[in-house]
Amino acid sequence: MNPALRDRWLARAERSMAEAGLRAGAARSRVVAVMAEDGQCLVGARDVVDRLRDRGAVGSQASVYRVLDELTSLGLLRRSLDDQGLAQYEIDDAAHxxxxxxxxxxxxxxxxxxxxxxxxxxxxxxxxxxxxxxxxxxxxxxxxx
Ligand SMILES: [Zn+2]
Known part of the structure; x- marks a missing residue:
């Protein structure tokens, strides 16, 4: 995990969400925090849910998937499919x-x-x-x- 990349992406994510009028609600902020660290390279949507649970954050899988989609629409995440056709994500950062x-x-x-x-x-x-x-x-x- 690259701390400089994490901080740069977090700052950009906060700006983009504010500009899009998205409130930094608890569920959204937790997903952003996990992606900033664990999403520097591809991570499965299912793994994001597991990592949130590891951190003691209980939220529905559907709400996590919705936030991942939002962040992708804002250009903050890149989405692709793994070999089984399951969604995976990583943070989008031009310098990375x-x-x-x-x-x-x-x-x-x-x-x-x-x-x-x-x-x-x-x-x-x-x-x-x-x-x-x-x-x-x-x-x-x-x-x-
Ligand atoms: Zn990657």
Missing amino acids: HHHHLVDEDTGRVEAFEDADLEEAVIAAARRLGIELTGHEIVLRGRRPS
Whole structure:
């Protein structure tokens, strides 16, 4: 967990929610606090609920999912689907751009950055004649044992 990223994202989240007229109610604030720390890379919606329960916060699963959707609509979270088609989220932060590597043996997801890959994406967008607004890359593989 990167504390600087946590604090930067928390400040942005508070601003965005205030601008959108969303009150910093208890349920919403708890989800934001969990995502700031545990959502720096992909976390399943179900895991967010579990982590809130670990912290002693009791709330309905539906309300947690609703807050995750709100934060996604505000551009604060990125949503994707895991291999089973379940929703997973991570905080969206321009300075924390990274991609994902799925270990096929363990199912674990790791973050990685690669400058050559970024250049290749930009070059591909140019060849395709599109203005690039974002990209996500997932590599799947096995580590030789
Ligand atoms: Zn990630």
